[in-house]
Amino acid sequence: MSIDQSDEMSIGTLLFIAQRAFEEDIVAALHASGFEFTLAQGRLAARIAENGSRLTDLASAAGITKQSAAYLVNQLETAGLVSRHDDPHDARAQLVVLTAYGKQAQKEARKIEAGIEARWQKFLGEPEFLALKKQLLTLREQVDRHDPTH
Protein backbone atom coordinates (compact mmCIF):
# COMPACT_ATOMS: atom_id res chain seq x y z
CA MET A 1 0.00 0.00 0.00
CA SER A 2 1.18 3.47 -0.72
CA ILE A 3 0.15 6.99 -1.40
CA ASP A 4 1.40 7.67 -4.85
CA GLN A 5 0.32 8.14 -8.41
CA SER A 6 -0.85 5.29 -10.58
CA ASP A 7 1.86 5.94 -13.16
CA GLU A 8 4.59 5.39 -10.54
CA MET A 9 3.16 2.18 -9.22
CA SER A 10 5.03 0.66 -6.30
CA ILE A 11 5.82 -2.98 -5.97
CA GLY A 12 3.30 -3.11 -3.13
CA THR A 13 0.51 -2.08 -5.44
CA LEU A 14 1.70 -4.44 -8.14
CA LEU A 15 1.71 -7.32 -5.68
CA PHE A 16 -1.73 -6.32 -4.52
CA ILE A 17 -3.16 -6.35 -8.03
CA ALA A 18 -1.68 -9.73 -8.93
CA GLN A 19 -2.57 -11.29 -5.62
CA ARG A 20 -6.16 -10.17 -5.69
CA ALA A 21 -6.63 -11.23 -9.30
CA PHE A 22 -5.37 -14.68 -8.35
CA GLU A 23 -7.68 -15.00 -5.36
CA GLU A 24 -10.72 -13.69 -7.19
CA ASP A 25 -10.16 -16.09 -10.06
CA ILE A 26 -9.95 -19.03 -7.68
CA VAL A 27 -13.03 -18.10 -5.71
CA ALA A 28 -14.98 -17.52 -8.92
CA ALA A 29 -13.86 -20.82 -10.43
CA LEU A 30 -14.56 -22.75 -7.24
CA HIS A 31 -17.97 -21.16 -7.10
CA ALA A 32 -18.58 -22.24 -10.68
CA SER A 33 -17.61 -25.76 -9.62
CA GLY A 34 -20.19 -25.72 -6.85
CA PHE A 35 -17.91 -25.05 -3.89
CA GLU A 36 -18.90 -22.10 -1.77
CA PHE A 37 -16.35 -20.48 0.37
CA THR A 38 -14.99 -17.10 1.02
CA LEU A 39 -11.51 -15.68 0.62
CA ALA A 40 -10.77 -15.78 4.32
CA GLN A 41 -12.01 -19.35 4.65
CA GLY A 42 -9.94 -20.40 1.67
CA ARG A 43 -6.80 -18.72 2.95
CA LEU A 44 -7.12 -20.63 6.18
CA ALA A 45 -8.07 -23.92 4.55
CA ALA A 46 -5.04 -23.57 2.28
CA ARG A 47 -2.83 -23.90 5.32
CA ILE A 48 -4.24 -27.10 6.74
CA ALA A 49 -1.54 -29.76 6.63
CA GLU A 50 -2.08 -33.24 5.22
CA ASN A 51 -2.50 -34.84 8.63
CA GLY A 52 -4.20 -31.91 10.28
CA SER A 53 -3.10 -28.65 11.83
CA ARG A 54 -3.55 -26.99 15.16
CA LEU A 55 -5.75 -23.95 15.31
CA THR A 56 -2.94 -21.82 16.68
CA ASP A 57 -0.61 -22.89 13.88
CA LEU A 58 -3.24 -22.09 11.28
CA ALA A 59 -3.77 -18.69 12.81
CA SER A 60 -0.06 -18.01 12.85
CA ALA A 61 0.43 -19.19 9.28
CA ALA A 62 -2.46 -17.07 8.05
CA GLY A 63 -1.33 -14.10 10.08
CA ILE A 64 -4.54 -13.71 12.07
CA THR A 65 -5.45 -14.17 15.73
CA LYS A 66 -6.52 -17.55 16.95
CA GLN A 67 -9.94 -16.11 17.70
CA SER A 68 -10.31 -15.15 14.06
CA ALA A 69 -9.03 -18.54 13.00
CA ALA A 70 -11.56 -20.24 15.29
CA TYR A 71 -14.32 -18.19 13.70
CA LEU A 72 -13.27 -19.35 10.23
CA VAL A 73 -12.76 -22.97 11.27
CA ASN A 74 -16.27 -22.96 12.70
CA GLN A 75 -17.59 -21.90 9.35
CA LEU A 76 -15.54 -24.45 7.47
CA GLU A 77 -16.79 -27.07 9.90
CA THR A 78 -20.41 -26.04 9.39
CA ALA A 79 -19.85 -26.19 5.65
CA GLY A 80 -18.53 -29.73 6.06
CA LEU A 81 -15.05 -28.99 4.77
CA VAL A 82 -13.11 -29.67 7.96
CA SER A 83 -13.55 -31.57 11.19
CA ARG A 84 -11.97 -31.14 14.59
CA HIS A 85 -10.25 -33.94 16.47
CA ASP A 86 -8.55 -34.00 19.82
CA ASP A 87 -4.80 -34.01 19.60
CA PRO A 88 -3.72 -37.33 21.15
CA HIS A 89 -0.46 -35.75 22.30
CA ASP A 90 -1.86 -32.64 23.95
CA ALA A 91 -5.20 -32.56 25.70
CA ARG A 92 -5.41 -28.80 25.28
CA ALA A 93 -5.10 -28.94 21.53
CA GLN A 94 -7.25 -29.93 18.60
CA LEU A 95 -6.33 -30.94 15.12
CA VAL A 96 -8.25 -29.37 12.28
CA VAL A 97 -8.49 -31.89 9.47
CA LEU A 98 -9.96 -31.70 5.99
CA THR A 99 -12.96 -33.96 5.48
CA ALA A 100 -13.40 -36.04 2.34
CA TYR A 101 -15.47 -33.19 0.96
CA GLY A 102 -12.77 -30.74 1.98
CA LYS A 103 -10.17 -32.80 0.17
CA GLN A 104 -12.36 -32.79 -2.88
CA ALA A 105 -12.44 -28.99 -2.68
CA GLN A 106 -8.68 -28.99 -2.22
CA LYS A 107 -8.23 -31.08 -5.32
CA GLU A 108 -10.45 -28.78 -7.32
CA ALA A 109 -8.67 -25.70 -5.96
CA ARG A 110 -5.32 -27.13 -6.98
CA LYS A 111 -6.57 -27.81 -10.46
CA ILE A 112 -7.84 -24.24 -10.77
CA GLU A 113 -4.61 -22.87 -9.37
CA ALA A 114 -2.59 -24.87 -11.85
CA GLY A 115 -4.74 -23.41 -14.62
CA ILE A 116 -4.12 -19.87 -13.48
CA GLU A 117 -0.41 -20.49 -13.13
CA ALA A 118 -0.33 -21.96 -16.63
CA ARG A 119 -2.11 -18.89 -17.97
CA TRP A 120 0.28 -16.55 -16.22
CA GLN A 121 3.23 -18.55 -17.42
CA LYS A 122 1.98 -18.02 -20.96
CA PHE A 123 1.74 -14.26 -20.39
CA LEU A 124 5.23 -13.95 -19.00
CA GLY A 125 7.14 -16.75 -20.66
CA GLU A 126 8.26 -19.85 -18.81
CA PRO A 127 11.70 -18.70 -17.62
CA GLU A 128 10.30 -15.35 -16.47
CA PHE A 129 7.45 -17.02 -14.63
CA LEU A 130 9.76 -19.45 -12.86
CA ALA A 131 12.06 -16.55 -11.97
CA LEU A 132 9.07 -14.67 -10.54
CA LYS A 133 8.19 -17.60 -8.31
CA LYS A 134 11.78 -18.03 -7.22
CA GLN A 135 12.11 -14.37 -6.29
CA LEU A 136 8.85 -14.40 -4.36
CA LEU A 137 10.06 -17.49 -2.52
CA THR A 138 13.31 -15.77 -1.61
CA LEU A 139 11.37 -12.74 -0.46
CA ARG A 140 9.16 -14.91 1.69
CA GLU A 141 12.16 -16.30 3.52
CA GLN A 142 13.06 -12.76 4.46
CA VAL A 143 9.69 -11.27 5.30
CA ASP A 144 7.42 -14.06 6.52
CA ARG A 145 7.43 -13.95 10.27
CA HIS A 146 5.28 -17.07 10.27
CA ASP A 147 7.53 -19.07 8.02
CA PRO A 148 7.80 -22.49 9.69
CA THR A 149 11.40 -22.84 8.49
CA HIS A 150 12.46 -19.78 10.48
Next chain:
Amino acid sequence: MSIDQSDEMSIGTLLFIAQRAFEEDIVAALHASGFEFTLAQGRLAARIAENGSRLTDLASAAGITKQSAAYLVNQLETAGLVSRHDDPHDARAQLVVLTAYGKQAQKEARKIEAGIEARWQKFLGEPEFLALKKQLLTLREQVDRHDPTH
Protein backbone atom coordinates in the same frame (compact mmCIF):
# COMPACT_ATOMS: atom_id res chain seq x y z
CA MET B 1 -5.58 -18.39 -2.24
CA SER B 2 -5.55 -22.13 -2.40
CA ILE B 3 -6.08 -25.30 -0.52
CA ASP B 4 -2.72 -26.95 -0.52
CA GLN B 5 0.20 -27.79 1.66
CA SER B 6 2.67 -25.20 2.84
CA ASP B 7 5.58 -26.99 1.23
CA GLU B 8 3.98 -26.74 -2.18
CA MET B 9 3.22 -23.07 -1.92
CA SER B 10 1.36 -21.58 -4.85
CA ILE B 11 2.23 -18.29 -6.43
CA GLY B 12 -1.01 -16.93 -4.98
CA THR B 13 0.17 -17.61 -1.47
CA LEU B 14 3.61 -16.24 -2.23
CA LEU B 15 2.08 -13.05 -3.58
CA PHE B 16 -0.12 -12.83 -0.51
CA ILE B 17 2.81 -13.12 1.88
CA ALA B 18 4.92 -10.51 0.10
CA GLN B 19 2.03 -8.14 -0.38
CA ARG B 20 0.92 -8.25 3.20
CA ALA B 21 4.44 -7.86 4.54
CA PHE B 22 4.78 -4.74 2.40
CA GLU B 23 1.52 -3.25 3.59
CA GLU B 24 2.12 -4.04 7.22
CA ASP B 25 5.58 -2.51 7.10
CA ILE B 26 4.19 0.68 5.63
CA VAL B 27 1.35 1.02 8.09
CA ALA B 28 3.69 0.33 11.00
CA ALA B 29 6.26 2.85 9.77
CA LEU B 30 3.63 5.50 9.09
CA HIS B 31 2.23 4.91 12.53
CA ALA B 32 5.69 5.37 13.99
CA SER B 33 5.90 8.66 12.08
CA GLY B 34 2.67 9.84 13.66
CA PHE B 35 0.30 9.20 10.76
CA GLU B 36 -2.71 7.11 11.61
CA PHE B 37 -4.52 5.34 8.92
CA THR B 38 -5.67 1.91 8.08
CA LEU B 39 -4.80 -0.42 5.23
CA ALA B 40 -8.03 0.22 3.39
CA GLN B 41 -7.70 3.99 3.76
CA GLY B 42 -4.13 3.85 2.53
CA ARG B 43 -4.99 1.70 -0.46
CA LEU B 44 -7.57 4.24 -1.53
CA ALA B 45 -5.40 7.26 -0.79
CA ALA B 46 -2.63 5.68 -2.86
CA ARG B 47 -4.83 6.02 -5.91
CA ILE B 48 -5.65 9.70 -5.63
CA ALA B 49 -4.15 11.49 -8.64
CA GLU B 50 -2.04 14.65 -8.38
CA ASN B 51 -4.91 16.94 -9.35
CA GLY B 52 -7.66 14.95 -7.69
CA SER B 53 -9.68 11.88 -8.55
CA ARG B 54 -13.34 11.10 -8.82
CA LEU B 55 -14.84 8.84 -6.22
CA THR B 56 -15.99 6.37 -8.86
CA ASP B 57 -12.52 6.22 -10.40
CA LEU B 58 -10.97 5.61 -6.99
CA ALA B 59 -13.45 2.84 -6.31
CA SER B 60 -12.74 1.24 -9.66
CA ALA B 61 -8.98 1.50 -9.24
CA ALA B 62 -9.14 0.02 -5.75
CA GLY B 63 -11.54 -2.69 -6.84
CA ILE B 64 -14.31 -1.81 -4.39
CA THR B 65 -17.81 -0.40 -4.76
CA LYS B 66 -18.28 3.35 -4.81
CA GLN B 67 -20.21 3.05 -1.55
CA SER B 68 -17.18 1.48 0.11
CA ALA B 69 -14.96 4.13 -1.42
CA ALA B 70 -17.27 6.85 -0.07
CA TYR B 71 -17.01 5.31 3.37
CA LEU B 72 -13.22 5.45 3.22
CA VAL B 73 -13.09 8.94 1.73
CA ASN B 74 -15.31 10.14 4.57
CA GLN B 75 -12.79 8.79 7.04
CA LEU B 76 -9.84 10.30 5.20
CA GLU B 77 -11.72 13.60 5.12
CA THR B 78 -12.43 13.47 8.85
CA ALA B 79 -8.76 12.71 9.45
CA GLY B 80 -7.87 15.79 7.40
CA LEU B 81 -6.00 13.91 4.70
CA VAL B 82 -8.29 14.69 1.78
CA SER B 83 -10.91 17.25 0.83
CA ARG B 84 -13.79 17.12 -1.59
CA HIS B 85 -14.37 19.68 -4.32
CA ASP B 86 -17.06 19.99 -6.92
CA ASP B 87 -15.92 18.95 -10.35
CA PRO B 88 -16.21 22.11 -12.46
CA HIS B 89 -16.91 20.02 -15.56
CA ASP B 90 -19.61 17.78 -14.13
CA ALA B 91 -22.10 18.90 -11.53
CA ARG B 92 -22.75 15.31 -10.48
CA ALA B 93 -19.15 14.62 -9.67
CA GLN B 94 -16.66 15.55 -6.97
CA LEU B 95 -12.93 15.56 -6.96
CA VAL B 96 -11.19 13.99 -4.02
CA VAL B 97 -7.95 15.89 -3.43
CA LEU B 98 -5.13 15.39 -0.95
CA THR B 99 -4.81 18.21 1.57
CA ALA B 100 -1.44 19.68 2.53
CA TYR B 101 -1.42 17.24 5.42
CA GLY B 102 -2.37 14.43 3.07
CA LYS B 103 0.53 15.32 0.80
CA GLN B 104 2.82 15.26 3.78
CA ALA B 105 1.59 11.75 4.53
CA GLN B 106 2.09 10.85 0.89
CA LYS B 107 5.65 12.08 0.99
CA GLU B 108 6.35 10.08 4.11
CA ALA B 109 4.70 7.00 2.63
CA ARG B 110 6.85 7.26 -0.47
CA LYS B 111 9.96 7.52 1.62
CA ILE B 112 8.99 4.42 3.58
CA GLU B 113 8.11 2.58 0.41
CA ALA B 114 11.45 3.43 -1.11
CA GLY B 115 13.11 2.07 2.00
CA ILE B 116 11.26 -1.23 1.78
CA GLU B 117 12.01 -1.54 -1.91
CA ALA B 118 15.67 -0.88 -1.23
CA ARG B 119 15.68 -3.56 1.44
CA TRP B 120 13.98 -6.05 -0.86
CA GLN B 121 16.37 -5.19 -3.64
CA LYS B 122 19.21 -6.05 -1.32
CA PHE B 123 17.63 -9.41 -0.51
CA LEU B 124 17.12 -10.35 -4.14
CA GLY B 125 19.88 -8.54 -5.95
CA GLU B 126 19.24 -5.56 -8.18
CA PRO B 127 18.67 -7.30 -11.52
CA GLU B 128 16.37 -9.87 -9.90
CA PHE B 129 14.39 -7.17 -8.13
CA LEU B 130 13.96 -5.14 -11.30
CA ALA B 131 12.93 -8.30 -13.14
CA LEU B 132 10.37 -9.00 -10.42
CA LYS B 133 8.84 -5.57 -10.84
CA LYS B 134 8.82 -5.90 -14.59
CA GLN B 135 7.08 -9.26 -14.46
CA LEU B 136 4.49 -7.97 -12.04
CA LEU B 137 3.88 -5.02 -14.32
CA THR B 138 3.38 -7.34 -17.28
CA LEU B 139 1.04 -9.46 -15.21
CA ARG B 140 -0.94 -6.40 -14.25
CA GLU B 141 -1.55 -5.52 -17.86
CA GLN B 142 -3.14 -8.92 -18.28
CA VAL B 143 -5.14 -9.26 -15.10
CA ASP B 144 -6.09 -5.79 -13.89
CA ARG B 145 -9.62 -5.13 -15.01
CA HIS B 146 -9.28 -1.62 -13.62
CA ASP B 147 -6.10 -0.79 -15.44
CA PRO B 148 -6.66 2.70 -16.90
CA THR B 149 -4.57 1.81 -19.95
CA HIS B 150 -6.95 -0.97 -20.90
Next chain:
DNA sequence: CCAAGTAGTAAGAGTCTCTGACTAAATAGT
Protein backbone atom coordinates in the same frame (compact mmCIF):
# COMPACT_ATOMS: atom_id res chain seq x y z
C1' DC C 1 -37.10 17.01 -24.96
C1' DC C 2 -36.95 12.45 -23.41
C1' DA C 3 -34.61 7.96 -22.46
C1' DA C 4 -30.71 5.95 -20.92
C1' DG C 5 -26.56 6.18 -18.57
C1' DT C 6 -23.44 8.02 -14.89
C1' DA C 7 -21.95 10.24 -10.16
C1' DG C 8 -22.87 9.94 -5.86
C1' DT C 9 -25.77 9.05 -1.39
C1' DA C 10 -28.55 6.37 2.15
C1' DA C 11 -29.69 2.45 4.87
C1' DG C 12 -28.81 -1.89 6.44
C1' DA C 13 -26.74 -6.27 6.76
C1' DG C 14 -22.88 -9.58 6.47
C1' DT C 15 -18.01 -10.84 6.97
C1' DC C 16 -13.79 -10.62 9.06
C1' DT C 17 -10.89 -8.98 12.38
C1' DC C 18 -9.40 -7.39 16.76
C1' DT C 19 -8.95 -6.74 22.14
C1' DG C 20 -9.72 -8.25 26.75
C1' DA C 21 -10.87 -11.73 29.84
C1' DC C 22 -11.22 -16.42 30.77
C1' DT C 23 -10.52 -22.00 31.47
C1' DA C 24 -7.77 -25.91 31.20
C1' DA C 25 -3.67 -28.41 30.32
C1' DA C 26 1.42 -28.69 29.87
C1' DT C 27 5.95 -27.54 31.36
C1' DA C 28 9.94 -25.70 33.93
C1' DG C 29 12.07 -24.82 38.25
C1' DT C 30 12.35 -25.54 42.48
Next chain:
DNA sequence: ACTATTTAGTCAGAGACTCTTACTACTTGG
Protein backbone atom coordinates in the same frame (compact mmCIF):
# COMPACT_ATOMS: atom_id res chain seq x y z
C1' DA D 1 5.43 -33.22 44.30
C1' DC D 2 4.23 -28.08 44.03
C1' DT D 3 3.95 -23.90 42.17
C1' DA D 4 4.58 -20.39 38.46
C1' DT D 5 4.54 -19.71 33.86
C1' DT D 6 3.37 -20.69 29.36
C1' DT D 7 0.43 -22.51 25.79
C1' DA D 8 -4.19 -24.05 23.41
C1' DG D 9 -8.37 -22.72 22.89
C1' DT D 10 -13.06 -20.24 24.07
C1' DC D 11 -16.32 -16.40 24.93
C1' DA D 12 -18.15 -11.79 24.47
C1' DG D 13 -18.20 -7.61 22.38
C1' DA D 14 -16.82 -4.06 19.35
C1' DG D 15 -14.87 -2.02 15.19
C1' DA D 16 -13.57 -1.95 10.23
C1' DC D 17 -14.71 -2.92 5.74
C1' DT D 18 -17.54 -4.42 2.22
C1' DC D 19 -21.65 -5.55 -0.11
C1' DT D 20 -26.71 -5.17 -1.97
C1' DT D 21 -30.75 -2.57 -2.81
C1' DA D 22 -32.83 1.62 -3.61
C1' DC D 23 -32.64 6.28 -4.40
C1' DT D 24 -31.61 11.50 -6.28
C1' DA D 25 -29.48 14.47 -9.43
C1' DC D 26 -27.06 15.48 -13.50
C1' DT D 27 -25.43 14.39 -18.32
C1' DT D 28 -25.65 12.67 -22.84
C1' DG D 29 -27.44 10.83 -27.20
C1' DG D 30 -31.01 10.42 -30.09
